[in-house]
Amino acid sequence: MGQERFADVVERFANGYADLAAAASPERVKQWQEELERGFKRMTNLAEMVQHPVEPRTGQTPREEVYRKGKARLYRYASRRSHKTPLLFVPNLGISRPYIFDLLPGGSFVEHMTREGFDFYLLDWGVFGPEDNDLSFEDCVVKILPRVARKVLESSGAESLSVLGYCMGAPLSSSFVASHPEVPVKNYINMAGPIDFSKVGLFGLWLDRRFFDVDRFIDTMGYLPADMVKAGFKLLRPTMDLSTTLNLWWNLWNDRYVEGFNALNKWANEYTAFPGEFFRQWVRDFYQGNKLYRGELVFGGRPVRLEAIECPLFVVGAKEDYIAPPECVRALMTAVRSRDKEYIELPGGHISLIAGRGASVHCWPRVSSWLASRS
Protein backbone atom coordinates (compact mmCIF):
# COMPACT_ATOMS: atom_id res chain seq x y z
CA MET A 1 0.00 0.00 0.00
CA GLY A 2 3.04 2.23 0.69
CA GLN A 3 2.43 5.98 0.52
CA GLU A 4 -0.84 5.70 -1.36
CA ARG A 5 -3.31 8.39 -0.34
CA PHE A 6 -6.54 7.45 1.41
CA ALA A 7 -8.57 9.21 -1.32
CA ASP A 8 -6.85 7.08 -4.01
CA VAL A 9 -7.88 3.88 -2.33
CA VAL A 10 -11.45 5.11 -1.88
CA GLU A 11 -11.53 5.96 -5.59
CA ARG A 12 -10.17 2.57 -6.60
CA PHE A 13 -12.65 0.91 -4.26
CA ALA A 14 -15.55 2.78 -5.86
CA ASN A 15 -14.21 2.06 -9.35
CA GLY A 16 -14.06 -1.62 -8.52
CA TYR A 17 -17.76 -1.69 -7.82
CA ALA A 18 -18.50 0.52 -10.81
CA ASP A 19 -16.58 -1.87 -13.10
CA LEU A 20 -18.42 -4.77 -11.59
CA ALA A 21 -21.74 -3.07 -12.23
CA ALA A 22 -20.77 -2.42 -15.85
CA ALA A 23 -20.05 -6.10 -16.41
CA ALA A 24 -23.02 -7.27 -14.40
CA SER A 25 -25.28 -10.09 -15.49
CA PRO A 26 -29.07 -9.52 -15.81
CA GLU A 27 -29.57 -11.28 -12.45
CA ARG A 28 -27.08 -8.94 -10.83
CA VAL A 29 -28.81 -5.91 -12.37
CA LYS A 30 -32.13 -7.24 -11.04
CA GLN A 31 -30.57 -7.55 -7.59
CA TRP A 32 -29.38 -3.97 -7.79
CA GLN A 33 -32.85 -2.83 -8.79
CA GLU A 34 -34.40 -4.71 -5.86
CA GLU A 35 -31.87 -3.17 -3.51
CA LEU A 36 -32.70 0.27 -4.87
CA GLU A 37 -36.42 -0.35 -4.46
CA ARG A 38 -35.85 -1.40 -0.87
CA GLY A 39 -33.92 1.80 -0.30
CA PHE A 40 -36.83 3.88 -1.60
CA LYS A 41 -39.31 1.87 0.45
CA ARG A 42 -37.17 2.44 3.55
CA MET A 43 -37.26 6.18 2.98
CA THR A 44 -41.02 6.14 2.36
CA ASN A 45 -41.75 4.13 5.50
CA LEU A 46 -39.41 6.28 7.57
CA ALA A 47 -41.19 9.44 6.40
CA GLU A 48 -44.54 7.78 7.16
CA MET A 49 -43.40 6.76 10.66
CA VAL A 50 -42.21 10.27 11.46
CA GLN A 51 -45.08 12.23 9.89
CA HIS A 52 -48.03 9.93 10.65
CA PRO A 53 -47.16 7.70 13.62
CA VAL A 54 -49.73 4.91 13.93
CA GLU A 55 -50.97 3.75 17.31
CA PRO A 56 -50.66 -0.05 17.15
CA ARG A 57 -53.88 -1.96 17.84
CA THR A 58 -52.70 -4.41 20.46
CA GLY A 59 -54.76 -6.85 22.51
CA GLN A 60 -57.43 -7.69 19.94
CA THR A 61 -58.45 -11.15 21.16
CA PRO A 62 -61.98 -10.86 22.60
CA ARG A 63 -62.15 -11.12 26.41
CA GLU A 64 -64.35 -10.43 29.39
CA GLU A 65 -63.44 -9.25 32.89
CA VAL A 66 -64.20 -11.97 35.42
CA TYR A 67 -62.85 -10.47 38.63
CA ARG A 68 -61.11 -7.39 39.93
CA LYS A 69 -59.26 -6.69 43.13
CA GLY A 70 -57.47 -3.40 43.68
CA LYS A 71 -55.66 -2.76 40.41
CA ALA A 72 -55.65 -6.44 39.43
CA ARG A 73 -58.03 -7.69 36.74
CA LEU A 74 -58.77 -11.26 35.73
CA TYR A 75 -59.72 -11.68 32.08
CA ARG A 76 -61.22 -14.71 30.37
CA TYR A 77 -60.58 -14.96 26.65
CA ALA A 78 -63.02 -16.24 24.07
CA SER A 79 -62.19 -19.70 22.71
CA ARG A 80 -63.93 -22.92 21.71
CA ARG A 81 -62.73 -24.39 25.07
CA SER A 82 -62.13 -27.90 23.86
CA HIS A 83 -59.88 -28.70 26.85
CA LYS A 84 -61.53 -29.42 30.16
CA THR A 85 -58.92 -27.76 32.40
CA PRO A 86 -58.74 -23.94 32.30
CA LEU A 87 -55.36 -22.21 32.20
CA LEU A 88 -54.49 -19.32 34.50
CA PHE A 89 -51.66 -17.19 33.13
CA VAL A 90 -49.75 -15.24 35.79
CA PRO A 91 -47.35 -12.65 34.31
CA ASN A 92 -44.90 -10.30 35.97
CA LEU A 93 -46.13 -7.60 38.33
CA GLY A 94 -44.91 -4.10 37.54
CA ILE A 95 -42.16 -3.57 34.94
CA SER A 96 -44.34 -3.74 31.82
CA ARG A 97 -47.93 -4.06 30.59
CA PRO A 98 -49.36 -7.50 29.76
CA TYR A 99 -50.57 -6.69 26.22
CA ILE A 100 -47.29 -8.21 25.02
CA PHE A 101 -49.05 -11.57 25.42
CA ASP A 102 -51.72 -10.50 22.94
CA LEU A 103 -49.62 -8.18 20.81
CA LEU A 104 -51.00 -8.44 17.29
CA PRO A 105 -53.23 -10.88 15.40
CA GLY A 106 -50.97 -13.63 14.08
CA GLY A 107 -48.32 -12.88 16.71
CA SER A 108 -50.14 -13.38 19.98
CA PHE A 109 -49.59 -16.03 22.65
CA VAL A 110 -53.16 -15.59 23.86
CA GLU A 111 -54.47 -16.04 20.33
CA HIS A 112 -52.38 -19.20 19.92
CA MET A 113 -53.60 -20.76 23.16
CA THR A 114 -57.25 -19.90 22.55
CA ARG A 115 -56.99 -21.24 18.98
CA GLU A 116 -55.67 -24.47 20.47
CA GLY A 117 -58.85 -24.68 22.53
CA PHE A 118 -57.67 -23.63 25.98
CA ASP A 119 -59.97 -21.79 28.34
CA PHE A 120 -57.45 -19.02 28.87
CA TYR A 121 -57.42 -16.62 31.84
CA LEU A 122 -54.95 -13.75 32.14
CA LEU A 123 -54.22 -11.95 35.37
CA ASP A 124 -53.38 -8.30 34.71
CA TRP A 125 -51.76 -6.94 37.88
CA GLY A 126 -52.45 -3.37 36.75
CA VAL A 127 -50.57 -0.08 36.92
CA PHE A 128 -49.75 0.92 40.46
CA GLY A 129 -49.94 4.29 42.16
CA PRO A 130 -48.93 5.63 45.59
CA GLU A 131 -52.07 4.10 47.15
CA ASP A 132 -50.64 0.64 46.35
CA ASN A 133 -47.31 1.14 48.09
CA ASP A 134 -48.33 -1.16 50.94
CA LEU A 135 -49.06 -4.06 48.59
CA SER A 136 -46.46 -6.76 49.26
CA PHE A 137 -45.39 -9.94 47.50
CA GLU A 138 -47.02 -11.83 50.34
CA ASP A 139 -50.37 -10.03 49.73
CA CYS A 140 -50.28 -11.16 46.11
CA VAL A 141 -49.66 -14.79 47.11
CA VAL A 142 -52.05 -14.91 50.06
CA LYS A 143 -54.84 -12.48 49.15
CA ILE A 144 -55.00 -12.11 45.38
CA LEU A 145 -53.91 -15.38 43.76
CA PRO A 146 -56.16 -17.74 45.83
CA ARG A 147 -59.22 -15.63 44.95
CA VAL A 148 -58.19 -15.44 41.32
CA ALA A 149 -57.81 -19.25 41.22
CA ARG A 150 -61.24 -19.64 42.80
CA LYS A 151 -62.80 -17.28 40.25
CA VAL A 152 -61.22 -19.30 37.44
CA LEU A 153 -62.74 -22.49 38.81
CA GLU A 154 -66.13 -20.87 39.41
CA SER A 155 -66.45 -19.23 36.01
CA SER A 156 -65.14 -22.25 34.08
CA GLY A 157 -67.04 -24.82 36.11
CA ALA A 158 -63.91 -26.99 36.14
CA GLU A 159 -62.65 -29.02 39.08
CA SER A 160 -59.00 -28.12 38.61
CA LEU A 161 -56.87 -25.59 36.77
CA SER A 162 -53.45 -25.31 35.17
CA VAL A 163 -51.18 -22.43 36.14
CA LEU A 164 -48.58 -20.79 33.91
CA GLY A 165 -46.12 -18.33 35.41
CA TYR A 166 -44.07 -16.10 33.12
CA CYS A 167 -41.02 -14.13 34.32
CA MET A 168 -41.75 -12.80 37.84
CA GLY A 169 -45.14 -14.49 37.53
CA ALA A 170 -43.32 -17.80 38.07
CA PRO A 171 -41.97 -17.04 41.59
CA LEU A 172 -45.34 -15.49 42.41
CA SER A 173 -47.41 -18.41 41.15
CA SER A 174 -45.01 -21.12 42.36
CA SER A 175 -45.11 -19.55 45.84
CA PHE A 176 -48.89 -19.67 45.65
CA VAL A 177 -49.07 -23.28 44.38
CA ALA A 178 -46.49 -24.41 46.94
CA SER A 179 -48.27 -22.78 49.89
CA HIS A 180 -51.89 -23.63 48.91
CA PRO A 181 -52.07 -27.41 48.54
CA GLU A 182 -55.87 -27.25 48.83
CA VAL A 183 -56.12 -25.44 45.46
CA PRO A 184 -56.51 -28.12 42.77
CA VAL A 185 -53.64 -27.24 40.43
CA LYS A 186 -53.43 -29.93 37.77
CA ASN A 187 -50.40 -28.68 35.82
CA TYR A 188 -47.78 -26.04 36.39
CA ILE A 189 -45.68 -24.27 33.75
CA ASN A 190 -42.75 -21.96 34.37
CA MET A 191 -41.70 -19.83 31.39
CA ALA A 192 -38.49 -17.86 31.98
CA GLY A 193 -39.24 -17.46 35.66
CA PRO A 194 -36.29 -17.10 38.04
CA ILE A 195 -36.26 -19.63 40.89
CA ASP A 196 -32.67 -19.96 42.12
CA PHE A 197 -31.64 -16.34 42.63
CA SER A 198 -28.01 -17.22 43.27
CA LYS A 199 -27.75 -17.66 39.47
CA VAL A 200 -29.77 -14.69 38.36
CA GLY A 201 -27.02 -12.73 36.62
CA LEU A 202 -26.42 -8.99 36.53
CA PHE A 203 -29.51 -7.94 38.49
CA GLY A 204 -28.43 -10.35 41.22
CA LEU A 205 -25.06 -8.62 41.47
CA TRP A 206 -26.42 -5.06 41.31
CA LEU A 207 -29.07 -5.78 43.94
CA ASP A 208 -26.66 -7.61 46.24
CA ARG A 209 -27.02 -6.36 49.81
CA ARG A 210 -23.34 -5.28 49.81
CA PHE A 211 -24.14 -2.68 47.15
CA PHE A 212 -27.85 -1.96 47.37
CA ASP A 213 -29.74 -0.93 50.50
CA VAL A 214 -33.34 -1.63 49.53
CA ASP A 215 -34.75 -0.41 52.87
CA ARG A 216 -33.11 2.98 52.51
CA PHE A 217 -34.27 3.21 48.91
CA ILE A 218 -37.93 2.44 49.63
CA ASP A 219 -37.99 4.46 52.86
CA THR A 220 -36.84 7.47 50.83
CA MET A 221 -38.71 6.97 47.55
CA GLY A 222 -41.78 5.10 48.74
CA TYR A 223 -41.82 2.99 45.55
CA LEU A 224 -39.72 2.13 42.52
CA PRO A 225 -40.65 4.65 39.81
CA ALA A 226 -41.24 3.50 36.23
CA ASP A 227 -38.29 5.59 35.00
CA MET A 228 -35.95 3.70 37.32
CA VAL A 229 -37.32 0.36 36.17
CA LYS A 230 -36.66 1.51 32.62
CA ALA A 231 -33.13 2.68 33.47
CA GLY A 232 -32.35 -0.67 35.11
CA PHE A 233 -33.48 -2.68 32.11
CA LYS A 234 -31.76 -0.38 29.61
CA LEU A 235 -28.55 -0.65 31.62
CA LEU A 236 -28.77 -4.41 31.57
CA ARG A 237 -28.29 -4.33 27.81
CA PRO A 238 -26.87 -0.90 26.86
CA THR A 239 -26.50 -1.74 23.16
CA MET A 240 -30.08 -2.98 22.79
CA ASP A 241 -31.52 0.31 21.53
CA LEU A 242 -28.72 0.65 18.99
CA SER A 243 -29.29 -2.88 17.78
CA THR A 244 -33.06 -2.33 17.59
CA THR A 245 -32.63 0.87 15.60
CA LEU A 246 -30.20 -0.81 13.22
CA ASN A 247 -32.58 -3.73 12.66
CA LEU A 248 -35.44 -1.31 12.12
CA TRP A 249 -33.49 0.52 9.44
CA TRP A 250 -32.53 -2.77 7.81
CA ASN A 251 -36.12 -4.03 7.70
CA LEU A 252 -37.82 -0.70 7.16
CA TRP A 253 -38.85 -1.70 3.63
CA ASN A 254 -40.95 -4.55 5.08
CA ASP A 255 -44.43 -3.27 6.07
CA ARG A 256 -45.17 -6.30 8.28
CA TYR A 257 -41.90 -5.82 10.16
CA VAL A 258 -42.70 -2.14 10.70
CA GLU A 259 -46.16 -3.02 12.03
CA GLY A 260 -44.63 -5.55 14.47
CA PHE A 261 -41.90 -3.10 15.43
CA ASN A 262 -44.40 -0.34 16.24
CA ALA A 263 -46.34 -2.64 18.55
CA LEU A 264 -43.30 -4.16 20.25
CA ASN A 265 -41.56 -0.80 20.56
CA LYS A 266 -44.62 0.71 22.20
CA TRP A 267 -44.61 -2.10 24.74
CA ALA A 268 -40.83 -2.02 25.26
CA ASN A 269 -40.91 1.64 26.23
CA GLU A 270 -43.97 1.55 28.46
CA TYR A 271 -42.63 0.68 31.89
CA THR A 272 -44.68 0.57 35.08
CA ALA A 273 -43.73 1.23 38.69
CA PHE A 274 -43.30 -1.29 41.51
CA PRO A 275 -45.26 -0.82 44.75
CA GLY A 276 -42.79 -0.01 47.54
CA GLU A 277 -43.41 -2.96 49.87
CA PHE A 278 -43.54 -5.37 46.95
CA PHE A 279 -40.15 -4.20 45.72
CA ARG A 280 -38.67 -4.34 49.21
CA GLN A 281 -39.77 -7.95 49.68
CA TRP A 282 -38.86 -8.91 46.12
CA VAL A 283 -35.29 -7.67 46.53
CA ARG A 284 -34.76 -8.69 50.16
CA ASP A 285 -36.30 -12.18 50.12
CA PHE A 286 -35.63 -13.21 46.54
CA TYR A 287 -32.57 -11.44 45.12
CA GLN A 288 -30.71 -11.02 48.40
CA GLY A 289 -32.01 -13.94 50.45
CA ASN A 290 -32.89 -16.54 47.77
CA LYS A 291 -35.54 -17.66 50.25
CA LEU A 292 -37.92 -19.26 47.75
CA TYR A 293 -35.31 -21.74 46.56
CA ARG A 294 -34.05 -22.33 50.09
CA GLY A 295 -37.58 -22.96 51.37
CA GLU A 296 -37.36 -20.20 53.98
CA LEU A 297 -40.45 -18.21 53.03
CA VAL A 298 -43.56 -18.13 55.18
CA PHE A 299 -46.56 -16.30 53.67
CA GLY A 300 -49.74 -15.81 55.69
CA GLY A 301 -48.47 -18.32 58.26
CA ARG A 302 -48.03 -20.95 55.53
CA PRO A 303 -44.58 -22.28 54.69
CA VAL A 304 -43.63 -21.92 51.03
CA ARG A 305 -41.75 -25.06 50.07
CA LEU A 306 -41.28 -25.84 46.41
CA GLU A 307 -41.13 -29.56 47.19
CA ALA A 308 -44.86 -29.29 47.96
CA ILE A 309 -45.44 -28.99 44.19
CA GLU A 310 -46.27 -32.48 42.93
CA CYS A 311 -48.30 -31.82 39.79
CA PRO A 312 -46.89 -32.27 36.26
CA LEU A 313 -44.34 -29.57 35.56
CA PHE A 314 -43.08 -27.97 32.35
CA VAL A 315 -40.18 -25.51 32.51
CA VAL A 316 -39.05 -23.35 29.58
CA GLY A 317 -35.74 -21.48 29.66
CA ALA A 318 -34.18 -19.22 27.02
CA LYS A 319 -30.52 -19.67 26.13
CA GLU A 320 -29.70 -15.95 25.89
CA ASP A 321 -31.96 -14.78 28.68
CA TYR A 322 -30.04 -12.16 30.69
CA ILE A 323 -33.01 -11.33 32.96
CA ALA A 324 -33.65 -14.91 34.09
CA PRO A 325 -30.69 -17.00 32.89
CA PRO A 326 -31.64 -20.62 32.05
CA GLU A 327 -29.76 -22.08 35.02
CA CYS A 328 -31.84 -20.08 37.51
CA VAL A 329 -35.07 -21.10 35.73
CA ARG A 330 -34.10 -24.78 35.43
CA ALA A 331 -33.60 -24.94 39.21
CA LEU A 332 -37.33 -25.56 39.64
CA MET A 333 -36.87 -29.01 38.09
CA THR A 334 -34.92 -30.29 41.07
CA ALA A 335 -36.78 -28.29 43.71
CA VAL A 336 -40.21 -29.87 43.18
CA ARG A 337 -41.45 -33.38 43.90
CA SER A 338 -43.28 -33.80 40.57
CA ARG A 339 -42.58 -37.03 38.73
CA ASP A 340 -43.95 -35.90 35.37
CA LYS A 341 -41.63 -33.02 34.55
CA GLU A 342 -39.90 -31.69 31.47
CA TYR A 343 -37.41 -28.92 30.79
CA ILE A 344 -36.69 -27.34 27.43
CA GLU A 345 -34.22 -24.64 26.58
CA LEU A 346 -34.97 -22.59 23.49
CA PRO A 347 -32.79 -20.19 21.52
CA GLY A 348 -33.33 -16.46 22.09
CA GLY A 349 -33.86 -14.16 25.00
CA HIS A 350 -36.41 -13.46 27.71
CA ILE A 351 -38.99 -11.83 25.43
CA SER A 352 -38.45 -14.16 22.51
CA LEU A 353 -40.35 -16.88 24.40
CA ILE A 354 -43.48 -14.80 24.46
CA ALA A 355 -43.37 -12.50 21.44
CA GLY A 356 -42.12 -12.62 17.89
CA ARG A 357 -42.06 -15.12 15.06
CA GLY A 358 -39.55 -17.40 16.79
CA ALA A 359 -41.88 -17.81 19.76
CA SER A 360 -44.83 -18.75 17.57
CA VAL A 361 -42.73 -21.40 15.82
CA HIS A 362 -40.46 -22.81 18.55
CA CYS A 363 -42.05 -22.06 21.91
CA TRP A 364 -45.85 -21.77 21.90
CA PRO A 365 -46.55 -25.07 20.08
CA ARG A 366 -44.33 -26.89 22.61
CA VAL A 367 -46.22 -25.35 25.53
CA SER A 368 -49.67 -25.97 24.06
CA SER A 369 -48.92 -29.58 23.02
CA TRP A 370 -47.47 -30.42 26.47
CA LEU A 371 -50.48 -28.91 28.17
CA ALA A 372 -53.10 -30.30 25.76
CA SER A 373 -52.23 -33.89 26.58
CA ARG A 374 -52.66 -33.12 30.30
CA SER A 375 -55.78 -30.94 30.17
Place this chain on the structure above:
Amino acid sequence: MIDPSAASQQLFELWKKQLDEGTQAWTRLLGQNPTPTPDPLSFWKPAMEHGLQTWARIFATTPVAPDLMSQWKQFLDQSIETWSKALGQVMNTDAYAQAMGKALDQWLTSYAPVKKSTDQSIEATLQALNLPTRAQVTSLAKQIMDLEERLDRLEDGLAAILRRLEGAKA
Protein backbone atom coordinates in the same frame (compact mmCIF):
# COMPACT_ATOMS: atom_id res chain seq x y z
CA MET B 1 -11.20 -4.68 -14.17
CA ILE B 2 -10.04 -3.95 -10.64
CA ASP B 3 -10.85 -6.68 -8.15
CA PRO B 4 -13.27 -5.02 -5.68
CA SER B 5 -12.34 -7.50 -2.92
CA ALA B 6 -8.71 -6.43 -3.08
CA ALA B 7 -9.72 -2.78 -3.14
CA SER B 8 -11.96 -3.16 -0.12
CA GLN B 9 -9.16 -5.03 1.67
CA GLN B 10 -6.80 -2.15 0.96
CA LEU B 11 -9.37 0.36 2.13
CA PHE B 12 -9.75 -1.56 5.32
CA GLU B 13 -5.96 -1.86 5.83
CA LEU B 14 -5.55 1.86 5.35
CA TRP B 15 -8.37 2.66 7.73
CA LYS B 16 -6.92 0.30 10.32
CA LYS B 17 -3.48 1.91 9.92
CA GLN B 18 -4.98 5.35 10.43
CA LEU B 19 -6.85 4.17 13.50
CA ASP B 20 -3.66 2.62 14.90
CA GLU B 21 -1.70 5.79 14.28
CA GLY B 22 -4.46 7.87 15.87
CA THR B 23 -4.49 5.59 18.88
CA GLN B 24 -0.68 5.84 19.20
CA ALA B 25 -0.86 9.63 18.96
CA TRP B 26 -3.43 9.78 21.72
CA THR B 27 -1.40 7.37 23.82
CA ARG B 28 1.73 9.58 23.32
CA LEU B 29 -0.28 12.62 24.27
CA LEU B 30 -1.55 10.95 27.43
CA GLY B 31 2.00 9.70 28.11
CA GLN B 32 3.24 13.30 28.45
CA ASN B 33 1.39 13.44 31.76
CA PRO B 34 4.07 13.06 34.50
CA THR B 35 1.89 10.75 36.62
CA PRO B 36 1.40 7.38 34.96
CA THR B 37 -2.27 6.99 34.06
CA PRO B 38 -3.97 3.68 33.32
CA ASP B 39 -4.32 3.01 29.61
CA PRO B 40 -8.05 3.23 28.84
CA LEU B 41 -7.47 1.76 25.41
CA SER B 42 -6.06 -1.49 26.73
CA PHE B 43 -9.47 -2.67 27.88
CA TRP B 44 -11.32 -1.79 24.67
CA LYS B 45 -8.54 -2.82 22.31
CA PRO B 46 -9.50 -6.52 22.19
CA ALA B 47 -13.09 -5.57 21.40
CA MET B 48 -12.02 -3.12 18.70
CA GLU B 49 -9.55 -5.61 17.26
CA HIS B 50 -12.26 -8.22 17.15
CA GLY B 51 -14.55 -5.87 15.28
CA LEU B 52 -11.88 -4.93 12.80
CA GLN B 53 -10.88 -8.51 12.21
CA THR B 54 -14.50 -9.46 11.67
CA TRP B 55 -14.87 -6.75 9.07
CA ALA B 56 -11.69 -7.85 7.38
CA ARG B 57 -12.90 -11.45 7.34
CA ILE B 58 -16.26 -10.44 5.90
CA PHE B 59 -14.64 -8.46 3.12
CA ALA B 60 -12.16 -11.23 2.40
CA THR B 61 -14.65 -14.11 2.33
CA THR B 62 -17.94 -12.63 1.16
CA PRO B 63 -18.36 -12.54 -2.62
CA VAL B 64 -19.00 -9.06 -3.91
CA ALA B 65 -22.73 -8.53 -4.31
CA PRO B 66 -24.86 -5.48 -5.02
CA ASP B 67 -26.01 -5.53 -1.43
CA LEU B 68 -22.85 -4.06 -0.01
CA MET B 69 -25.20 -2.87 2.72
CA SER B 70 -25.65 -6.43 3.96
CA GLN B 71 -21.90 -6.74 4.52
CA TRP B 72 -21.97 -3.46 6.38
CA LYS B 73 -24.97 -4.60 8.43
CA GLN B 74 -23.21 -7.85 9.30
CA PHE B 75 -20.19 -5.91 10.43
CA LEU B 76 -22.28 -3.54 12.55
CA ASP B 77 -24.20 -6.44 14.12
CA GLN B 78 -20.99 -8.17 15.12
CA SER B 79 -19.44 -4.94 16.36
CA ILE B 80 -22.49 -4.19 18.52
CA GLU B 81 -22.41 -7.73 19.86
CA THR B 82 -18.72 -7.37 20.70
CA TRP B 83 -19.32 -4.06 22.46
CA SER B 84 -22.26 -5.57 24.29
CA LYS B 85 -20.10 -8.43 25.55
CA ALA B 86 -17.33 -6.05 26.59
CA LEU B 87 -19.76 -3.79 28.45
CA GLY B 88 -21.36 -6.86 30.00
CA GLN B 89 -17.97 -7.90 31.37
CA VAL B 90 -17.42 -4.47 32.90
CA MET B 91 -20.89 -4.35 34.44
CA ASN B 92 -20.55 -7.86 35.83
CA THR B 93 -17.88 -6.82 38.35
CA ASP B 94 -18.08 -6.01 42.03
CA ALA B 95 -16.35 -2.70 41.33
CA TYR B 96 -19.08 -1.60 38.92
CA ALA B 97 -21.89 -2.73 41.25
CA GLN B 98 -20.20 -0.91 44.13
CA ALA B 99 -19.83 2.28 42.08
CA MET B 100 -23.47 2.11 41.05
CA GLY B 101 -24.60 1.52 44.63
CA LYS B 102 -22.48 4.44 45.81
CA ALA B 103 -23.89 6.75 43.14
CA LEU B 104 -27.43 5.74 44.10
CA ASP B 105 -26.65 6.31 47.78
CA GLN B 106 -25.31 9.79 47.06
CA TRP B 107 -28.34 10.58 44.95
CA LEU B 108 -30.68 9.43 47.74
CA THR B 109 -28.77 11.54 50.25
CA SER B 110 -29.27 14.66 48.18
CA TYR B 111 -32.78 13.75 47.03
CA ALA B 112 -34.33 12.95 50.43
CA PRO B 113 -34.26 16.48 51.92
CA VAL B 114 -35.34 18.06 48.64
CA LYS B 115 -38.29 15.64 48.38
CA LYS B 116 -39.26 16.27 51.99
CA SER B 117 -39.28 20.04 51.70
CA THR B 118 -41.06 19.95 48.30
CA ASP B 119 -43.74 17.62 49.67
CA GLN B 120 -44.22 19.86 52.71
CA SER B 121 -44.53 23.07 50.69
CA ILE B 122 -46.93 21.47 48.18
CA GLU B 123 -49.04 20.12 51.03
CA ALA B 124 -49.09 23.52 52.75
CA THR B 125 -50.10 25.25 49.49
CA LEU B 126 -52.90 22.77 48.78
CA GLN B 127 -54.21 23.09 52.32
CA ALA B 128 -54.18 26.87 52.06
CA LEU B 129 -56.16 26.60 48.82
CA ASN B 130 -58.58 24.19 50.48
CA LEU B 131 -57.69 21.45 47.96
CA PRO B 132 -57.12 17.77 48.76
CA THR B 133 -53.49 16.77 49.14
CA ARG B 134 -51.90 13.68 47.62
CA ALA B 135 -51.77 12.05 51.05
CA GLN B 136 -55.51 12.61 51.51
CA VAL B 137 -56.37 11.18 48.07
CA THR B 138 -54.08 8.21 48.70
CA SER B 139 -55.67 7.66 52.09
CA LEU B 140 -59.13 7.67 50.50
CA ALA B 141 -58.01 5.15 47.87
CA LYS B 142 -56.62 2.93 50.63
CA GLN B 143 -59.93 3.08 52.50
CA ILE B 144 -61.76 1.94 49.36
CA MET B 145 -59.26 -0.90 48.94
CA ASP B 146 -59.82 -1.92 52.57
CA LEU B 147 -63.54 -1.93 51.94
CA GLU B 148 -63.01 -4.09 48.87
CA GLU B 149 -60.93 -6.50 50.92
CA ARG B 150 -63.71 -6.75 53.54
CA LEU B 151 -66.26 -7.48 50.81
CA ASP B 152 -63.95 -10.16 49.44
CA ARG B 153 -63.69 -11.73 52.89
CA LEU B 154 -67.47 -11.69 53.22
CA GLU B 155 -67.72 -13.36 49.83
CA ASP B 156 -65.12 -15.95 50.90
CA GLY B 157 -67.16 -16.66 54.03
CA LEU B 158 -70.40 -16.99 52.08
CA ALA B 159 -68.76 -19.29 49.56
CA ALA B 160 -67.46 -21.49 52.39
CA ILE B 161 -70.94 -21.66 53.97
CA LEU B 162 -72.51 -22.53 50.60
CA ARG B 163 -69.95 -25.28 50.03
CA ARG B 164 -70.70 -26.72 53.49
CA LEU B 165 -74.45 -26.57 52.84
CA GLU B 166 -74.01 -28.32 49.50
CA GLY B 167 -71.85 -30.92 51.22
CA ALA B 168 -74.52 -31.45 53.89
CA LYS B 169 -77.21 -31.85 51.19
CA ALA B 170 -75.16 -34.43 49.37
